[in-house]
Amino acid sequence: MGRRLRWPWPPTLVRVLIIAAWLVVWEAVVRFGLVGQLLVAPPSSTVVAMVELAGLPEIQAGFVETLLEFVVGFGVAAVVGTLLGFVLGLSPAAFRILNSPLMTLYGTPKSIFLPLFVVFLGLGYQSPAAFAALSAVFPVIITVIAGIRALDQRLLMTADSLGASRLDKVRFVFLPGTFPAIISGLWLGIKQALLAVLLAEMFISGTRNVGYWIAHYASAFQAASVYALIAWLSLLAIALGLAWRRLEAHASRWRLTERGATL
Amino acid sequence: MPEDPTRSPAGRPGSEILTASGVSVSFQTAAGARIDAVDAVDLGIHEGEFVSIIGPSGCGKSTLLRAFGGLTRLSSGTVTLDGERVVRPQPDKIAFVFQDYTLFPWRTVLANTVMGLQFRGVGRREREETARHFLQLVGLDWCAGSFPAELSGGMQQRVAIARALTMNPSVLLMDEPFGALDEQTRTLLGSELARIVEETGKTVVFVTHSLAEAVFLSDRVLVMSARPGQIKDVVEVPAQRPRDESFLTSEVFDRLRRRIFSSLIEEVHRQAAVNEEYRRAGTSDS
Numbered sequence A: 001m002g003r004r005l006r007w008p009w010p011p012t013l014v015r016v017l018i019i020a021a022w023l024v025v026w027e028a029v030v031r032f033g034l035v036g037q038l039l040v041a042p043p044s045s046t047v048v049a050m051v052e053l054a055g056l057p058e059i060q061a062g063f064v065e066t067l068l069e070f071v072v073g074f075g076v077a078a079v080v081g082t083l084l085g086f087v088l089g090l091s092p093a094a095f096r097i098l099n100s101p102l103m104t105l106y107g108t109p110k111s112i113f114l115p116l117f118v119v120f121l122g123l124g125y126q127s128p129a130a131f132a133a134l135s136a137v138f139p140v141i142i143t144v145i146a147g148i149r150a151l152d153q154r155l156l157m158t159a160d161s162l163g164a165s166r167l168d169k170v171r172f173v174f175l176p177g178t179f180p181a182i183i184s185g186l187w188l189g190i191k192q193a194l195l196a197v198l199l200a201e202m203f204i205s206g207t208r209n210v211g212y213w214i215a216h217y218a219s220a221f222q223a224a225s226v227y228a229l230i231a232w233l234s235l236l237a238i239a240l241g242l243a244w245r246r247l248e249a250h251a252s253r254w255r256l257t258e259r260g261a262t263l
Numbered sequence B: 001m002p003e004d005p006t007r008s009p010a011g012r013p014g015s016e017i018l019t020a021s022g023v024s025v026s027f028q029t030a031a032g033a034r035i036d037a038v039d040a041v042d043l044g045i046h047e048g049e050f051v052s053i054i055g056p057s058g059c060g061k062s063t064l065l066r067a068f069g070g071l072t073r074l075s076s077g078t079v080t081l082d083g084e085r086v087v088r089p090q091p092d093k094i095a096f097v098f099q100d101y102t103l104f105p106w107r108t109v110l111a112n113t114v115m116g117l118q119f120r121g122v123g124r125r126e127r128e129e130t131a132r133h134f135l136q137l138v139g140l141d142w143c144a145g146s147f148p149a150e151l152s153g154g155m156q157q158r159v160a161i162a163r164a165l166t167m168n169p170s171v172l173l174m175d176e177p178f179g180a181l182d183e184q185t186r187t188l189l190g191s192e193l194a195r196i197v198e199e200t201g202k203t204v205v206f207v208t209h210s211l212a213e214a215v216f217l218s219d220r221v222l223v224m225s226a227r228p229g230q231i232k233d234v235v236e237v238p239a240q241r242p243r244d245e246s247f248l249t250s251e252v253f254d255r256l257r258r259r260i261f262s263s264l265i266e267e268v269h270r271q272a273a274v275n276e277e278y279r280r281a282g283t284s285d286s
């Protein structure tokens, strides 16, 4: 057994190199005509298109529209999901009554409801928002219930012995104790909501949102513009993910996994 | 022997503060079977007295302690504190210290210590002042800002004791508070507890697995029978206070420990037989 070999470069650098290599290969494949430029745009044209599109007012308006759908949809899912999660987690009676219908709904592919949304909510931002809410609410509910179930009974008995009222227990035990679970549940919700918003936009788009513009450029065979929009969306999602990771770490800092110190 | 061995003899300073009469507690298991955890316990505990309860694992010690503190519904009988019936937790009069996982991991030491006062509605400044005072008493005021995960098990239990004392209870109910600690820490915390109890004059009911701990700390040691738990034996510890480590090596100590051990070991075997019976009957049980 020899000494463990140490990777010579820092992981961030390696990551950047891998991405760069992939971009070079992609560029080369398109430039040398291995795939049609009509369908696949090289990274260089994608970047150019990203800059161009970002300057167009109608594209900016499309992103505002899409973000609005996402924020409304996810916001509703976050509030309703957390509340329902608490009700189901805290009340055995509510759980018995509501759990099986909710799980049935959860198991159904939500896209079959898309036409219904159009019928009831029209072609405005409401339909994609509602579809996002419906898709995002279940992972939130399920994670919150699991978080409540995972709370240690001994802590609840301690709270009782210290004279905590029901409200005290919700405020000082259940909420902080399930906070990390709520945060990770909401992240699952964010991912579902983003997906749902785009899906809805592609299928039932009435307004000029990002989904509309993607479909528009695709039918005009402007691959670079399609790629550019997708790239902007991806960057947005990545930024959200990074922000959420920090929030998550902050929420569970008392777990001290990285410090693990004992005095 | 007095007629009723569970009543302490007359002449003890302090009147009876906590009384159990005919206390029984039963549980329904998930399988539908009934477990009688505590059966018709009569007991009187005097003000300022330190009483230990020792018994085989699973015999109902924790259940009895919770019944004393109003944390468990009784199947029959009554618990009274100062003549008033205890049917729910009494945070101004009775405080608990449990074995482990008793601090709220997301709260700092100080925030954990103030909790009882916070639930009572005491203002921030006052409750933090009180909390710091008791943290100082257990020697932990210097880590008020730490999270429980940064503390050793012994330190966590000291915080739990400080928190219990902030409530200024007349009775402290402690359920194997040092059970998860190593022998040395146990001995140390035991002496510290004895000092605090002598200083504050609290009445203590103390569940333990350790014979030495029971004899060293107590005025009386109650031996519980195999389940359903009853008070089988009462052993007085007629040693002066304050007690120091020389008591641990004295002849009285040895004699009492042997006496309690022989009483206890019988019940341990009986409890093992009870558990085996349950296992055979196919009832799930710890």
Ligand SMILES: Nc1ncnc2c1ncn2[C@@H]1O[C@H](COP(=O)(O)OP(=O)(O)O)[C@@H](O)[C@H]1O
Pocket: B027, B028, B029, B035, B036, B037, B055, B056, B057, B058, B059, B060, B061, B062, B063, B064, B227, B285, B286
């Ligand atoms: N909440 C509960 N539900 C069902 N059974 C319980 C419950 N609490 C305790 N028991 C049972 O009661 C018996 C006594 O438990 P316990 O008082 O914890 O014993 P000890 O503290 O002496 O080890 C055990 O058989 C245990 O399984």
Ligand SMILES: [Mg+2]
Pocket: B061, B062, B063, B175
């Ligand atoms: Mg126990």
